[in-house]
Amino acid sequence: MKKIIELINDEAVKAFAEAGYDTAFAKVTLSNRPDLCDYQCNGAMAAAKTYKKAPIMIANDVVAVLSKSKVFQEVNAVNPGFINLRLNPEFLADYLRQMQADENLSVEKVKEPKTIMLDYGGANVAKPLHVGHLRSAIIGESIKRMGRFLGHNMIGDVHLGDWGLQMGLIITELKKRKPELVYFDENYTGEYPKEAPFTISELEEIYPTANAYSKEHPEFKEEAMQATYLLQNGNRGYLALWHHILDVSIADLKKNYSNLDVSFDLWKKESDAQPYIPDMVQYMKDNGYAHIDDGALVVDVKEESDTKEIPPCMILKSDGASLYNTTDLATIVERMKLFHPDEIIYVVDKRQELYFTQVFRCARKTKLVEENTELKFLGFGTMNGKDGKPFKTRDGGVMRLERLISEINDEMYKKIMDNHAIDPEEAKKTAKIVALSAVKYGDLSNQASKDYVFDIDRFTSFEGDTGPYILYTIVRIKSILNRYQNLGRKLGEEVIGVPYNDSEKALMLELVKFNQVMENAFEEIAPHKICSYIYDIANAFNRFYHETKILSEENEKKRAEWIQLLVLTRDILESCIYVLGFSSPERM
Numbered sequence: 001m002k003k004i005i006e007l008i009n010d011e012a013v014k015a016f017a018e019a020g021y022d023t024a025f026a027k028v029t030l031s032n033r034p035d036l037c038d039y040q041c042n043g044a045m046a047a048a049k050t051y052k053k054a055p056i057m058i059a060n061d062v063v064a065v066l067s068k069s070k071v072f073q074e075v076n077a078v079n080p081g082f083i084n085l086r087l088n089p090e091f092l093a094d095y096l097r098q099m100q101a102d103e104n105l106s107v108e109k110v111k112e113p114k115t116i117m118l119d120y121g122g123a124n125v126a127k128p129l130h131v132g133h134l135r136s137a138i139i140g141e142s143i144k145r146m147g148r149f150l151g152h153n154m155i156g157d158v159h160l161g162d163w164g165l166q167m168g169l170i171i172t173e174l175k176k177r178k179p180e181l182v183y184f185d186e187n188y189t190g191e192y193p194k195e196a197p198f199t200i201s202e203l204e205e206i207y208p209t210a211n212a213y214s215k216e217h218p219e220f221k222e223e224a225m226q227a228t229y230l231l232q233n234g235n236r237g238y239l240a241l242w243h244h245i246l247d248v249s250i251a252d253l254k255k256n257y258s259n260l261d262v263s264f265d266l267w268k269k270e271s272d273a274q275p276y277i278p279d280m281v282q283y284m285k286d287n288g289y290a291h292i293d294d295g296a297l298v299v300d301v302k303e304e305s306d307t308k309e310i311p312p313c314m315i316l317k318s319d320g321a322s323l324y325n326t327t328d329l330a331t332i333v334e335r336m337k338l339f340h341p342d343e344i345i346y347v348v349d350k351r352q353e354l355y356f357t358q359v360f361r362c363a364r365k366t367k368l369v370e371e372n373t374e375l376k377f378l379g380f381g382t383m384n385g386k387d388g389k390p391f392k393t394r395d396g397g398v399m400r401l402e403r404l405i406s407e408i409n410d411e412m413y414k415k416i417m418d419n420h421a422i423d424p425e426e427a428k429k430t431a432k433i434v435a436l437s438a439v440k441y442g443d444l445s446n447q448a449s450k451d452y453v454f455d456i457d458r459f460t461s462f463e464g465d466t467g468p469y470i471l472y473t474i475v476r477i478k479s480i481l482n483r484y485q486n487l488g489r490k491l492g493e494e495v496i497g498v499p500y501n502d503s504e505k506a507l508m509l510e511l512v513k514f515n516q517v518m519e520n521a522f523e524e525i526a527p528h529k530i531c532s533y534i535y536d537i538a539n540a541f542n543r544f545y546h547e548t549k550i551l552s553e554e555n556e557k558k559r560a561e562w563i564q565l566l567v568l569t570r571d572i573l574e575s576c577i578y579v580l581g582f583s584s585p586e587r588m
């Protein structure tokens, strides 16, 4: 459906033309004085200079034409030259009826869908998920769902870190603890055991231990680097161990992501890029893109317009080992080959921005991507504790994601049990749904690039700009609709009618923005715009609810029309929270 603002704009364009003015001045915006009008046009002010006329005269000319339009109930020229527009209630109701009849609630699918790869999640195998990974998962999932809602071909890839030094560290630590394991026997040629020689909890303990140890013991680190190199170059025993690490770790990651309602189309890993590396390196050398600098193979990526130093992109270390850059570039090669995306969006901590600048420039310069392939970096800020420092456990340790989620579930459970008598089993399920909304909304309602404070008390509150408040509003609507049906009535007996009071109209004026908000939020990769939209709707709805006796309304037609407006409000809110990555319970 055409956006309502476009329909209104069309009217203004026609009126400017008919009154003899350039239509470039006919721009309509939302009113910033809802007490005076719904929309406004300040074009007469801008046109005054061109036509050497007082703005009010131009406004009067345009208003004379606009007054004939069926779109408006009232059109006024106001000194010194504003044009105030009040919508015809019939036009507004009609637009809402069309929205309700539209299968996508007015949002048009894009005419030319793009293939967009989304690199998010970014967990590292064998390392526990921590809160830093939470943001990437939450933001990425939402962008994926937004893109799909608009009809794009979105491909989400978790891009697991499985090829770096952490693997060598784990292997070396295992060797130290259990040298007798067959994986370390160089003369062994048989098959390796199917069962992993560790559990997930052991694995999660091994890595931090090895990492800490390597910082104190350079010879251990040296050995781990050697093990990483051997793994990357096909050592049989190490590869077998690496397979075990992947199996154990990925099973655990899948469980964690599924608890967050986050899912990936591809479970690709850094190591999947390995087969592309030799050819890519050769190609970069052959075409004169890469050169040796201090033993390492690098590609210069600085540009004249740079205001700060952008160091060269390192492709191979002097010992021939590949790096994070190398796998990322080779992954681009693989993605181009397998999916030919129009865009690749990386949802990664903003502290990696410089790194991605190097990688993107290198990919462009060496023509790994086509000219019209867009590479976008969506860098997100840090999630801090109330003290303004990166989020920690109470005793100062790294907060694990599982622990964080379970703390919020418990908090939510307490609140729900305190609120009213409810079966504890149902309360538990509901708590899980509401807790997820608290975490996701708390995150997504901030502009992604900003740091934010993770405040359990605020995020789990049923009041204010929170996920639980939005869910509370949806549940309230659902409950009214249920009670209506329990009176023996059906939904859809009437269609949405003209507004009967101001708060109803205010709600309507929010709802009609849906298609515009969705498109704009995706264009700007800005889920927070959807959050602020549903917060506005929830506020408008609750005001309407408090001012209107809906179910006890005696005029049945009026009541049935309101019910339809409630259905549309619910559906829009539900679509929005789906896109944000959470859902609503039946009761709470």
Ligand code: ARG
Pocket: 119, 121, 122, 123, 124, 159, 160, 161, 328, 346, 348
């Ligand atoms: N595994 C990385 C980390 O934890 C994030 C990966 C981001 N994606 C990428 N293509 N580099 O820091």
